[in-house]
Amino acid sequence: MYRLAFLAAPLALMACEDSMSESGSTAAMPTPAEQACLRDVTAATANPDVVLLGSEFSEAGTSVRVGVGPEQAPWQCIAYSDGTTDGIMSMAAEGAL
Template sequence: MNDRGYSPARTQGLTTYWWHPAGACVRVVTAQGRYKTVQSTAATDCGKSASTSAAPAAAPAATVSRATPTLDEQVCLQAVTAKTNNPDVVLLTGTETSQANTAVYVGVGPQHAKWRCLVSKGRVAEVMSMAN
């Protein structure tokens, strides 16, 4: 996270809130030394006011994921970026695995519109928007 321009704002148990100077606050839950979930959250969760979060700065990180995303996560981030033509993507939650595929959830754009990517062994089977 530090390498992507984020700094830790506060920690509560296994949850750490990270702040990016572009006004992005993310909530990261860890389990067994790995990122379990990463979610966008309100600036106030990072101890920032709405006016602070609106300060101009560099763009937020292109990905927020485990220190080293899995092959399936990397492939899905690339596939969603290509499908949406938007490089602003983040991993929203952990993956869900079935016998056939792994579902990777990706947030796109500043509002983190939810997309699902079905992937198996680095090969994408489907990319679809989860928005209404």
């Protein structure tokens, strides 16, 4: 599990969860695509408490799942090879946040 403590601070590895990275192996640090989504979900939610839940690579874009806040509310994001992201949205039931 990875946590982004502050938007301006570098990612700090708080604990490791068996999560498959886009390369298909357990990663020690988030990939650039995962980092882009962690950054942009943090900005979209104005909440620096984000956790990488997992990701799936495709040539069209990497789908990244992010947990937000102490309850790890599920969010999703698509990251592209140029460092941009799109499709940032909550996956929680409406009103659950």
